[in-house]
Amino acid sequence: ETGVTQTPRHLVMGMTNKKSLKCEQHLGHNAMYWYKQSAKKPLELMFVYNFKEQTENNSVPSRFSPECPNSSHLFLHLHTLQPEDSALYLCASSQVPPSGQVVYEQYFGPGTRLTVT
Amino acid sequence: AQKVTQAQTEISVVEKEDVTLDCVYETRDTTYYLFWYKQPPSGELVFLIRRNSFDEQNEISGRYSWNFQKSTSSFNFTITASQVVDSAVYFCALSESPKGGSEKLVFGKGTKLTVNP
Numbered sequence: 001e002t003g004v005t006q007t008p009r010h011l012v013m014g015m016t017n018k019k020s021l022k023c024e025q026h027l028g029h030n031a032m033y034w035y036k037q038s039a040k041k042p043l044e045l046m047f048v049y050n051f052k053e054q055t056e057n058n059s060v061p062s063r064f065s066p067e068c069p070n071s072s073h074l075f076l077h078l079h080t081l082q083p084e085d086s087a088l089y090l091c092a093s094s095q096v097p098p099s100g101q102v103v104y105e106q107y108f109g110p111g112t113r114l115t116v117t
Numbered sequence: 118a119q120k121v122t123q124a125q126t127e128i129s130v131v132e133k134e135d136v137t138l139d140c141v142y143e144t145r146d147t148t149y150y151l152f153w154y155k156q157p158p159s160g161e162l163v164f165l166i167r168r169n170s171f172d173e174q175n176e177i178s179g180r181y182s183w184n185f186q187k188s189t190s191s192f193n194f195t196i197t198a199s200q201v202v203d204s205a206v207y208f209c210a211l212s213e214s215p216k217g218g219s220e221k222l223v224f225g226k227g228t229k230l231t232v233n234p
Contacts (some may be wrong), residue, residue, distance in 0.1 A: 042227070101214060103169075109155075113160070
C-alpha cells in the first residue's frame with residue numbers, strides 16, 4: 001500500500017449504531033487529520049494529531065471520537081450519529097518539522113462516504 | 118482570521134481552451150502557505166502545489182501554471198489547453214505559520230471545472 005488508505009470506502013449506519021473509520025498512512029509522516037466534507041460546505045477540519053497527541057478539536061460533537069494509537073494509524077469512532085452527519089470523511093497526513101516553523105502539504109486518502117439513516 | 122474565497126462556483130469549458138481558477142485569501146500573518154488541490158469524482162484530494170508567502174515567483178508545471186500576487190492577495194491557477202481529465206473540483210487552501218501549535222489548512226469552497234469534449 002502506498003499513500004494514505006481509508007476503510008471502509010462506503011458506510012451506511014443507523015442512528016443507534018456504533019462504527020469506526022480507519023485511516024493508515026504509509027508516508028512516514030508524524031501528523032494526521034480528520035476532515036468532514038458535506039455538500040455545499042467547505043472542507044471542515046475536525047481533529048489533528050501531532051506526534052500521536054491530539055492538538056486540535058475543532059468543536060466537534062462528542063458522538064465523534066478520534067483515536068491515534070501510533071503515528072501511522074488514525075481512527076474515528078462513531079456512535080449515535082444524526083442524519084446531518086452524512087458526509088465524506090477524509091483523512092490526511094503531513095510531516096510537521098520539530099521547529100514547527102514550516103508548513104508542508106497534506107496528503108489525503110480517498111475518503112469514507114458515510115450515510116446515516 | 119484566515120479566509121479563502123473562490124468566487125467561481127462552476128466553470129465549463131470546451132477541450133483545448135485555457136481556463137483560470139481564481140483564489141483570493143485573507144490573513145494577518147506575514148508568513149503563510151498557499152496550496153491547490155484537485156478532487157476528481159473519485160473523491161481523493163490530490164496535492165498540486167504549495168507556495169510560501171516569501172516566494173512570489175510564478176510556477177509552471179506542464180499545462181498548469183500559478184500566479185501568486187501578494188499585492189492583490191491572489192493565487193490563481195491556470196490550465197492551458199484543458200483536457201477532459203482535468204474535470205474535477207479544485208480547492209485553494211491557506212495555512213498560517215504555526216505558532217507552537219498545529220498547522221491548520223483553511224479551504225475555499227472549491228471550483229467545479231467541467232471540460233467538455
